Amino acid sequence: MSALLEWWKENQDDFPWRETKDPWKILISEILLQQTQAKRMIPYYQRIIEASPTPKAMVENGEEYLLKLWEGAGYYRRARYLFKLAEMCQNGLPDNYEDWLALPGIGPYTAAAICSIAFNLNVSCIDGNVKRIISRLVGHNITKFSEFKRIADQLIDKARPGDWNQALMDLGRNVCKPANPNCDDCPLSEGCIGKQDPMSFSTPKKVKSKLMKVDCLVILGKDGTLNIRRKASGHLQNMWGFELTDRNEASFKEEEYCGNISHAFTHRKWDIDVYAKKTAKMLIVPGDVPMAKLDQKIRDIVLAWDVKRNNS
Ligand code: SF4
Numbered sequence: 001m002s003a004l005l006e007w008w009k010e011n012q013d014d015f016p017w018r019e020t021k022d023p024w025k026i027l028i029s030e031i032l033l034q035q036t037q038a039k040r041m042i043p044y045y046q047r048i049i050e051a052s053p054t055p056k057a058m059v060e061n062g063e064e065y066l067l068k069l070w071e072g073a074g075y076y077r078r079a080r081y082l083f084k085l086a087e088m089c090q091n092g093l094p095d096n097y098e099d100w101l102a103l104p105g106i107g108p109y110t111a112a113a114i115c116s117i118a119f120n121l122n123v124s125c126i127d128g129n130v131k132r133i134i135s136r137l138v139g140h141n142i143t144k145f146s147e148f149k150r151i152a153d154q155l156i157d158k159a160r161p162g163d164w165n166q167a168l169m170d171l172g173r174n175v176c177k178p179a180n181p182n183c184d185d186c187p188l189s190e191g192c193i194g195k196q197d198p199m200s201f202s203t204p205k206k207v208k209s210k211l212m213k214v215d216c217l218v219i220l221g222k223d224g225t226l227n228i229r230r231k232a233s234g235h236l237q238n239m240w241g242f243e244l245t246d247r248n249e250a251s252f253k254e255e256e257y258c259g260n261i262s263h264a265f266t267h268r269k270w271d272i273d274v275y276a277k278k279t280a281k282m283l284i285v286p287g288d289v290p291m292a293k294l295d296q297k298i299r300d301i302v303l304a305w306d307v308k309r310n311n312s
Helices: 003-011 023-033 038-051 055-061 063-070 076-088 097-101 108-119 128-138 145-155 161-174 293-311
Strands: 210-220 244-246 257-264 268-278
Touching: 003 161, 023 038, 023 076, 023 108, 038 055, 038 063, 055 063, 055 076, 063 076, 097 108, 108 161, 128 145, 128 161, 210 293, 257 293, 268 293
Parallel strands: 210 268
Antiparallel strands: 210 244, 257 268
């Protein structure tokens, strides 16, 4: 057994999706893992597979139900993709790399992860972590994907490709990290050329987020209902929320000011002044609908403002 797999036996991360070979569950875990930290995704994974143990069950529950379960995880486009895949695969999931790759929203990394873990197929997973490890191992800043692939295919353990890919993921997450790699405890240290100066290989630069200054006017009905609506487009499509207005085009009254919130997406930071206005008109009643964190913050600030105003 290679040094990496030996190390992984003792040091692997304990994730619930590691207990299954079911391609549907692995697909769900892989889509969730594209979000942020793996540990944060565990409750989402558990909720989703419990509600939808098969693609058919997901379709029967409906897209809005999935979006509700996904609430707070961000990247809602991925939830919509997952639902689309469930619709397409109700009669069975593919069992080979090419057919997985042909599905919408499935890239080489996800297809390789599913095929190697669920079907023990010899396909390497190559993401930012694996690229960094390979560049450091060979002591060279590789730029071409084909070169990463050539090396990754040489390294992979042909008898246990799924374990090998997962071991590399854990190594990138916990040992060969972007900053402060722990070379002293690394199972690949012996043959690693870049360990003398690992930080000079493939460490991604931080992208500066763009600050967006906007306003939001929330209409409150007499009974405290809100003018919430289902978003028809954009990255929060099919989620429920409020409309944002460019600050230069908005003019709201000072007495309607509820407060300011800031919210960060991957490459954008929002600075939002929230206003509210009372109306006697009938408004849409927000039931138990899926809302992104940003809209939950807006709703909470308006409801707190309303309670304060009614008590004063
Ligand atoms: S020895 Fe250091 S640089 Fe090389 S793979 Fe291990 S952690 Fe990364």
